[in-house]
Amino acid sequence: MNRCMSEIRPRPGVFELFAGFFVVGVCGFGGVLPWARWMIVERRKWLTQAEFTEMLGLCQFLPGGNIMNVTIALGSRFRGVRGAVASFLGLMTAPVAIVIGLGAVYDQYGGLPPVRRAFVALAAAAAAYLLATALKIASPLRGRPLAIGVATCTFVAIAVLRLPLQAAMPVLALGSTLLLWRFRT
Amino acid sequence: MSTLAELAMVYAQLSLLAFGGANAVIPEMQRQVVDVHHWMSAHEFASLYALAQAAPGPNMMVVSLVGWRVAGFWGALVTTGAVAAPSSVLTLLVTGVWYRFKDAPWRKALQAGLQPVTAGLIMASAALLIHSTTVDWSAAAVTVVTACMFIFTKLNPMLILGAAAFAGAIGLAG
Structure with a gap:
């Protein structure tokens, strides 16, 4: 399982995995993939670019969130199930807390006309963003x-x-x- | 069946169907949450999706938000855990054998076969979301204008989303 791992680079511990993915979760506005690549390949050098691309390919092929799968694959590769759980919790803790906070704020002020109008427009733009993403994903089919x-x-x-x-x-x-x-x- | 158990069932199933990530299962999520379980309206679902886009983190965040809306804090934990667990166990198992089958023809065939299905699923997600967010002409205008910006400019997506929300708040759109 560790066949492709380089022997030179240090193997991250459970806490390092949590901390690394915690940063990815907090930073990842508008998608976590670019941040995950930066943290894993450039900042912490846990994988080479080629190793990362291969791991991402596997994770995109499997069902589930792509980067969520990366936390499982990478965490388990270094530290087994404990590493997978630590990486996953690192990625998810902050975003889940933040999104629930946003939900609470929306519940409180969502009735105000400017807030309501802002959300109608934001929802329309978010749907347009998904359309643009869909076109990008469909482009290799041309x-x-x-x-x-x-x-x-x-x-x-x-x-x-x-x-x-x-x-x-x-x-x-x-x-x-x-x-x-x-x-x- | 309790609401938490129903949420767990719905999201555990979505987990193993999410080829291409959470965006591929938005239509099924909406069908379950709106049409099957009547937990909220289609418009409310689209609003939660938009709210989730405004938060950092993986694009799974709409899952936590729906759980929170339906059943509070525990609802959020249950949906997030349920959507993660089955696919994570599968990933854990498959990473072990992945390198052995790297060049196997069946794996390449399956990967090639899934690609257009994923593309179609995400296109369907976009169409259904646009259908429920287009509440009037100005919302339609926002969709068209921002879609062009996302596709044809290299602007930061968060900037475009923020500009749309601002235009809505001051009454220019939405």
């Missing part, structure tokens, strides 16, 4: 009609027909894998 067809089917199944994801996901994932494998270039 020029691949089969992949675009699969993405369109997925979109229609979920957004238009509103099929339950538990039923649709296995069919879509398996169908897509077989189809793209059969017609691979």
Whole structure:
């Protein structure tokens, strides 16, 4: 399991893992990925860039939050289950506390017209941000009609027909894998 | 079944379906929270999503916020734990065997097959969110203008979100 780890760099302890990911959680406005990469590769040098990219690839391939999975994969690689738990708690503690604080503030003042209007506009912009992210994620599909067809089917199944994801996901994932494998270039 | 148990069930299931992260399961989360369990309206769900965007941390934060809204502090702990536990256990197990199957053809095929599905899921999330945030013409205008800024400029996303909220607060939009 530790095959790819460099022997030269020091192995972080449980507390260091917590502290490192705590900083990532606090800093990660508008997405934690850039901060996680900076902390792991540049600041603490726990992994090389290549090792990080490979770990991220695995974590994107698995279900669950990508960086959340990175805390588990990296923590367990250095310090087993305890390391995974410490990294995860480091990442999540501050953001969960902050978001609940924001929720409480919104509950208190959300009825005021300027606050309410601000939130209507913020919600519209947040949805637009997700649209821009979706386009970025879909951009590697350009020029691949089969992949675009699969993405369109997925979109229609979920957004238009509103099929339950538990039923649709296995069919879509398996169908897509077989189809793209059969017609691979 | 108690509300906490229902929250745990809903989010534990979402955990293993979240290929591509939390954004891929927003439609299913909304379906469960709004249509199946009637915990809140679609508009309220979209507001919580927006609030979560304003907080730092992974884009899972809407999960904690929904839990908090439905069942207070324990609700937030239960949804956050439930969405994390199944996928984390899977990650823990899979990292052990990952390098062994690095070049296996089935793994590459599965990865290639999941890519367009993930893209379609996140596009569906965006469409459904836009559907529930577009409450009037000015909200639609905010969506169009900020979408162009996110796509065509290199401005910091937090700056764009902040500008939209400010424009809304002073009555220019929203």
